[in-house]
Amino acid sequence: MRFMTGFVAPALLAGVLAACQPTAETNRVGPDLVTLHGPLAQYDRGGMQAAEEPLFASYGLAFERALGFTASELAAFDPLTLDTDFPAGSDTHSFSGPLLRDVLALAGVSDRSVRVTALDGYQRDISADRYQSHDVILALFQDGRPLGIGGRGPAMLVWPRGTDPALTGMNDDDWVYGVFAIEVLTD
Ligand SMILES: Nc1nc2c(c(=O)[nH]1)N[C@H]1C(S)=C(S)[C@@H](COP(=O)(O)O)O[C@H]1N2
């Protein structure tokens, strides 16, 4: 994300508006892996363009503006590592990535539910109470390797069910892999 807040001189407006569109950009290494939309305090891109963004469109993810996170932007957060079984009862893996609440806080979000959408269309709603009270991460790595597209990437919700007593025995329903969009709900 590149913040676009504050005042801009009228002469700069055209350029700023152009920068809001998900079009030609040369100063980035890769795409937004996770796009945050809904009522945010910060945005860095314009509206969803159905003709150019069919995956958003096919899941009904329409927005006027959003905040996108590239791999390097997600990697800039302090990571947390969780050693936990996944799927439940299976092998233990070491997952790491930013706390979901930290990513949301960067966009000024702290008390709203979020709807997490995966590449396969799987969706789960997570209440603010849950992401604030549990150290759920947006995992980017499993056992030191980046989560890949086609695997569990680009990001995955991983919960500390091995160490957080309140999560003992939780099932996998909210362990969403293939996360690419997070909508902040207005409840
Ligand atoms: N993207 C995505 N994540 C998901 C699911 C899914 O269907 N899609 N299923 C959930 C459920 S119900 C389970 S039990 C676990 C394990 O799913 P798997 O059998 O597809 O590995 O992933 C969870 N995360």
Ligand SMILES: [Mo]
């Ligand atoms: Mo499941």
